[in-house]
Amino acid sequence: MHTFMENRKTVKIFSSIATDAPIIYLNTNTDKGQQVYEAAQATGCLPFTLVAISDLDWNHDMASWDSPAAFKNGEPFTGGADDYLRLLVEEIIPRAEKELPGPPAWRGIAGYSLAGLFALYTIYQTDVFSRVGCMSGSLWFPGFKEYIFSHEPKSRPDCIYFSLGDKEAKTRNPVLKTVQENTEEIQTFYQNKGIDTVLQLNPGNHFVRGIERTVVGIQWLLSR
Secondary structure, X not given: OEEEEEOOEEEEEEOOOOOOOOEEEEEOOOOOHHHHHHHHHHOOOOOOEEEEEXXXXXXXXXXXXXXXXXXXXXXXXXXOHHXXXXXXXXXXXXXXXXXXXXXXXXXXXXXXXXHHHHHHHHOOOOOOOOEEEEEOOOOOOOOHHHHHHHOOOOOOOOEEEEEEEOOOOOOOOOOHHHHHHHHHHHHHHHHHOOOEEEEEEEOOOOOOOHHHHHHHHHHHHHHO
């Protein structure tokens, strides 16, 4: 593992020894990169390099635009995704990939919760990622579904993975309760465009088996 800091973000590279292994960038609100990589290796998945970025300003870096707090006493969202994506593309990716034995076969981006929303948002701002993993993505985010339906990605993604806990929409919160309906509509939208995509429903709410759900999404992206 190789670690470096970039603009107060911690970047950890779990590198495959395969010279042309694909690379997946994982944004995480806590330092879970090692757990994800080790869990993926334990399942015998195909070789890949994982770059995990933590110490994010979560409600800023992962939010596509400003939005009020989704929870009572929660923090509002201050849309900093464009600035963070610029840092990721211009600084973190080149520095991380200098550590690799060779150029990756392809580059993917994945995330859980708000980082899943960010992963999907990136393909509308840059063409550097060809595969997307949106695990329990915060697709309840106000205006996001409408944004997707009215914009074109910078380049057509090879595949997009969605997952959701089957109890995530069972809430009285009027914003959060839209998450399953929105996720289903977005996944169908991509499917109708002929993009390789799937939506997997998992037992439980948003906070159940996040590491395992993330690994399943990464495995799916690697298998396409």
